[in-house]
Amino acid sequence: MENIFDFLNSILFSKKKISINEENKNTYVPFLINRWLSFYSKDVCNIVNQSVNKFSNFTKEEHFLFLKNMLPKLPLKRLDYVKKKKNDDNGSDDNVSMLAKNLEISKREINQYILCQ
Numbered sequence: 394m395e396n397i398f399d400f401l402n403s404i405l406f407s408k409k410k411i412s413i414n415e416e417n418k419n420t421y422v423p424f425l426i427n428r429w430l431s432f433y434s435k436d437v438c439n440i441v442n443q444s445v446n447k448f449s450n451f452t453k454e455e456h457f458l459f460l461k462n463m464l465p466k467l468p469l470k471r472l473d474y475v476k477k478k479k480n481d482d483n484g485s486d487d488n489v490s491m492l493a494k495n496l497e498i499s500k501r502e503i504n505q506y507i508l509c510q
Contacts, residue, residue: 396420401429405467406461413454423456424478
């Protein structure tokens with residue numbers, strides 16, 4: 394059973410023959426494929442925007458075959474995306490939550506006040 398990264402590798406890098414059948418039809422989501430393809434480079438993003446997004450009435454099989462045949466085999470490159478950063482300020486979170494409770498405003502507003510000063 395293939396996952397989304399197998400489909401991406403087949404489209405961009407290896408051109409390995411993968412068929413979309415009933416068991417892996419649910420794992421192939423055209424929106425996610427387009428999204429991950431746009432992470433590769435601006436050129437691939439433009440190709441996806443100018444072709445696939447304009448003619449969006451493809452079935453899943455047609456979408457996969459269209460991208461696989463249209464995009465050339467590209468050099469292997471890690472696809473980067475922006476991860477959400479976690480805040481580890483436990484001491485200031487307690488102070489902010491106490492202030493928010495006492496002043497009856499949100500934590501976000503207090504953080505904005507702190508950043509302004």
